[in-house]
Amino acid sequence: MTLYPPPSFQDGLTPSLLYATRQTVSSQKVHRSIHRHDGIVELLFVYQGEGTYIVDGYSYSIRPGDLLLYNQGDLHEVSSASEHEIGTFCFGISGLSLNGLTPGQMTTPENGFVRPAGARHAEIHALCKLIYEHMEQNTAHAHEIANRLLPALVLLSLDFPADERSGQQQADLILSNRIRQYIAVHFAEPLTLAGLGSLLHVSPYYLAHVFKRITGFSPIQYMIRCRIGEAQNLLITTDYSAAQIAAMVGYNGAGHFNAIFTKTVGLPPIRYRREYLARMQGRRGQ
Numbered sequence: 001m002t003l004y005p006p007p008s009f010q011d012g013l014t015p016s017l018l019y020a021t022r023q024t025v026s027s028q029k030v031h032r033s034i035h036r037h038d039g040i041v042e043l044l045f046v047y048q049g050e051g052t053y054i055v056d057g058y059s060y061s062i063r064p065g066d067l068l069l070y071n072q073g074d075l076h077e078v079s080s081a082s083e084h085e086i087g088t089f090c091f092g093i094s095g096l097s098l099n100g101l102t103p104g105q106m107t108t109p110e111n112g113f114v115r116p117a118g119a120r121h122a123e124i125h126a127l128c129k130l131i132y133e134h135m136e137q138n139t140a141h142a143h144e145i146a147n148r149l150l151p152a153l154v155l156l157s158l159d160f161p162a163d164e165r166s167g168q169q170q171a172d173l174i175l176s177n178r179i180r181q182y183i184a185v186h187f188a189e190p191l192t193l194a195g196l197g198s199l200l201h202v203s204p205y206y207l208a209h210v211f212k213r214i215t216g217f218s219p220i221q222y223m224i225r226c227r228i229g230e231a232q233n234l235l236i237t238t239d240y241s242a243a244q245i246a247a248m249v250g251y252n253g254a255g256h257f258n259a260i261f262t263k264t265v266g267l268p269p270i271r272y273r274r275e276y277l278a279r280m281q282g283r284r285g286q
Helices: 118-137 140-159 171-186 193-200 204-215 219-237 242-248 254-265 269-279
Strands: 016-023 041-048 051-055 058-062 066-070 076-080 087-094 114-116
Touching (some): 041 118, 041 140, 051 066, 066 140, 087 118, 087 140, 171 204, 171 219, 204 219, 219 242, 219 254, 219 269, 242 254, 242 269, 254 269
Antiparallel strands (some): 016 087, 041 066, 041 087, 051 058, 051 076, 066 114
């Protein structure tokens, strides 16, 4: 058996906590499309509920006790298996540099994006709750305590081994991941199956067939999800108008954008912004 050194911070420099949020299972599910955060690593802990976690093209079924790892810039999505949200704590982290990994990287696909806490479920839950409650106090002293607790949570999370869900990926899944990555970067541009096939050196028919079989979406449907995911980010982190955001994510008209956003998310764009900020008490978040 190969022994790996325990995770540690490069040069002893610890990361900083940007935000902490908690989703409760009493909340009605609002679907949030696949999105990513540049410059931010995220760590989630599932304390209640079940669903699906998709990150960088890898798909996991998730359950209570799971820790979900997001590398900086990774596409990711958590969706509930029920009509209500999954109970999670979410921590946005900056300045993470781990020995053996590039800055902003928590893990590799080979080492798994999901780490089950197992018998230490209650311990991790208590630590997450403590960090979240200190961040909620919104004082400099409480935030300092939360930032002192954060390194322990990060290192503990990385110390848990991945389980059977992090199995070896097959060639078709690698192709699907490449399609995802390209669309994620170029979703605001006009995309065609012929163009994607030429780029990835496969026939458009085979590309669409593999992608649909693995993801459940056509490449064009996935492009729409990426556009709407970025629109959600812009709605909750900026004051841009719906028309401005429509143009930024690749739509020529606000009316078309509003219709697609409402169909995908279940709420019109401006109402989505208003309800999100009301839940966050006006704070801009993840």
